[in-house]
Amino acid sequence: MDEQRLDGNAAAGILQEVFAFEITTARAACVQCGATGEVGAQMAYVTEIGTVLRCSSCDNPLIRIVRQNETPQRYWLDLKGINYLQLQ
Amino acid sequence: MAGTVRRLTWQVGEVVEASPQTPRTKSLFLELPEWPGHRAGQHVDVRLTAEDGYQAERSYSIASAPESGRLELVVERLDDGEVSPYLADELHEGDGLELRGPIGGWFAWDAKEGGPLLLVAGGSGIAPLMAMARHRKAAGSDTPVRLLYSSRSYAEIIFRQELETLAADDETLEVIQTLTRSRPEGWRGYDRRIDGEMLREVAYPPEEHPLAFVCGPTPLVETVATALVDLGHDPNRVKTERFGPTGG
Numbered sequence: 001m002d003e004q005r006l007d008g009n010a011a012a013g014i015l016q017e018v019f020a021f022e023i024t025t026a027r028a029a030c031v032q033c034g035a036t037g038e039v040g041a042q043m044a045y046v047t048e049i050g051t052v053l054r055c056s057s058c059d060n061p062l063i064r065i066v067r068q069n070e071t072p073q074r075y076w077l078d079l080k081g082i083n084y085l086q087l088q
Numbered sequence: 089m090a091g092t093v094r095r096l097t098w099q100v101g102e103v104v105e106a107s108p109q110t111p112r113t114k115s116l117f118l119e120l121p122e123w124p125g126h127r128a129g130q131h132v133d134v135r136l137t138a139e140d141g142y143q144a145e146r147s148y149s150i151a152s153a154p155e156s157g158r159l160e161l162v163v164e165r166l167d168d169g170e171v172s173p174y175l176a177d178e179l180h181e182g183d184g185l186e187l188r189g190p191i192g193g194w195f196a197w198d199a200k201e202g203g204p205l206l207l208v209a210g211g212s213g214i215a216p217l218m219a220m221a222r223h224r225k226a227a228g229s230d231t232p233v234r235l236l237y238s239s240r241s242y243a244e245i246i247f248r249q250e251l252e253t254l255a256a257d258d259e260t261l262e263v264i265q266t267l268t269r270s271r272p273e274g275w276r277g278y279d280r281r282i283d284g285e286m287l288r289e290v291a292y293p294p295e296e297h298p299l300a301f302v303c304g305p306t307p308l309v310e311t312v313a314t315a316l317v318d319l320g321h322d323p324n325r326v327k328t329e330r331f332g333p334t335g336g
Binding site: 025 | 095096131133143145147188191192193194195306324327328329330
């Protein structure tokens with residue numbers, strides 16, 4: 001499957017479907033290397049079925065989100081790569 | 089941006105104008121039933137649905153200023169693309185287009201944030217940076233701006249006339265062009281791909297703490313971002329928007 005390595009900004013569409021906050025300026029802390037940074041400054045790997053946000057410092061997967069488009073629409077949101085998300 | 093408590097919803101906009109920009113690009117102007125307003129630099133997701141229900145989504149940067157009444161998107165025809173040939177060739181005035189947005193507050197600039205502003209674009213990566221330049225003008229801002237723009241040829245410079253006019257009317261806005269494949273006779277801009285040396289000449293010195301926005305094909309964006317950091321710019325003030333290797 002085609003996968004595109006893009007900026008965290010490219011994950012904003014699908015993440016904004018589940019978060020009611022501006023997500024690209026939220027700060028995420030990586031569980032692996034401890035780096036913190038805005039979601040928009042991380043790397044997004046985007047495919048048709050879902051998106052993986054990786055730490056721009058160590059490449060650890062921070063957030064994985066998969067969407068099932070059949071009705072009812074479902075999301076799988078895996079946040080175990082982050083220690084916290086700081087939302088404004 | 090604080091307090092953006094709004095779920096993204098799809099809506100159908102109407103194409104009120106479709107006008108060619110360059111041989112491979114077109115500007116689509118849209119009117120939307122519900123538009124909460126956007127910030128310069130944000131994008132929309134566009135969704136096409138085939139008769140069998142198959143859907144394809146792509147992101148397009150908004151080129152119009154927040155102050156404009158219509159939403160302008162720049163679409164570039166990629167011959168093996170899934171979405172862009174439809175947008176560039178099949179979509180006409182009066183047609184509907186499903187989209188949602190605005191999306192992404194990170195790659196965005198408000199005039200009140202100041203600068204100086206370093207904008208670096210490759211090809212259709214000019215779109216969100218054009219929104220910033222237009223917003224700056226509409227807001228009456230005198231934030232110094234340098235825009236370094238790489239195109240393949242003179243005919244492929246998107247917004248060429250408007251950029252010339254913007255720069256001619258404003259001493260604090262400089263537009264520096266480079267053409268990578270062919271140049272017209274007497275061309276006075278750069279004649280190669282953007283590199284560290286070019287950025288050293290064009291960018292504000294790191295001591296001035298410029299805010300940089302870089303948008304275009306992935307190789308260009310990575311070259312520019314790496315070179316800026318090597319020149320001593322603060323990585324936290326270099327914001328990037330990769331279009332990917334092909335877009336689509």
